[in-house]
Amino acid sequence: MKKNKITVVTPVLNQAQFIEQTIDSVLSQGIEDLEYIILDAGSTDGTVDIIKKHERHLARWRSHKDAGQSSAIHEGFSSASGDLLCWINSDDYFEPGALKRMIGMFDNDEQLDLCYGDYSILLPDGTKEAKLKISFDFEIALLFYLMIPQPSSVWTKRLYDSVGGLDTALNYSFDYDFFLRAGQRLQARPDAIRHVHDLVSVFRIHPESKSVSAQAKFVSENESIMRKFDNFPTWKRSSFYRRYQMVRTLLRYHSERGMVPTRKDTRKA
Structure with a gap:
């Protein structure tokens, strides 16, 4: 069984109220071979002091103005030494042990290139609402912007490099763009996702x-990304085909979930 090293990247700018929970959620996973990189864009609110508290556990960190979130993440991945990659934004966090479990999926299957789970939304009142996804389908993702949940996903460096990494010209939907390109490449290998x-x-x-x-x-940005895939037939963009795919999406959701509706976790975080 192969033991994979993971590189986790966190981009941040002025998130002192949240970033400690993010950092703790990564460092408390119990991952032996962890490369954690934090890229701060010049915070002035105390974020840097929090990062410094944890710097002995970090592979690298820096704080200076950069070209934006996608550029910072790309910078982190460009220097990554891990076999696996992921990023967690500075206002999100991992559930206990979840990232370690994800790594185990790759350790047990060398053909796997992209693995993702479900996630919860943390509402302003402190309650968590679970969001349950369906298995990846390129056409559904493209037509309805139903992307793989970025904070719950891990992928191989070989996949990242093979699709050219993140598009740093995008400022908002660069994760949607990346997962579409990755998913399209892996269409012929469904077991790789x-x-x-x-x-x-x-x-x-x-x-x-x-x-x-x-x-x-x-x-x-979503609309501009969709136009990148001009080899996607025009007739598949029609309202009729979209309605067909919407029904297919609902059927797949209920099939995979056994007719279980989206759960709501009313506990406080």
């Missing part, structure tokens, strides 16, 4: 997050 029914991460909703404050910009 695995969805595990495990709540791997927690995605925090708060007013300053890009997902809340810049929704229109995500939509604009």
Whole structure:
């Protein structure tokens, strides 16, 4: 059984209220061969002091102005020595032991290139709502922007390099773009993508997050990304085909979940 090394990257800018939980969630996984890189874009709110508290456990960190989130993540992966890669944003965090379990999937299957689980949304009132995904389907992902959940995903460095890494020209939907390119490459190898029914991460909703404050910009980038795939037949973009795929998506969800609706965890985080 191969033992894989993982590189985890966290980009951050002025997230002092959240980043300690993010860092703790990575370091407490009990991963023996962990390379953790934090790339700060010049925070002025105390974030750097929190990073310094943990620097002996970090492979590398820096703090200076950069070209943005996608550029910082790309920088981290460019210097990565891990066989596996993932990133966790500075306002999200991993569930206990979940990342370690994900690594175990790769240790037991050398053909695996991309593995992802489910996730929870942490609402502003402190409650967590579980979000359950379906197995990856390129057409469904492209037509409905149903992407693989980034904070709950791990992939091989060989896959990352083979698709050219992140598109640093994108500022919002670079994860959607990456997973589409990766998923398209792996279409002929369905066993290389695995969805595990495990709540791997927690995605925090708060007013300053890009997902809340810049929704229109995500939509604009999503549309530009979709146009990249011009080899995707025009007839498949029709309203009729989209309705067909929507039904197919719902049927797949209920089949994989045994008709279990989305769960809501009302406990406080």
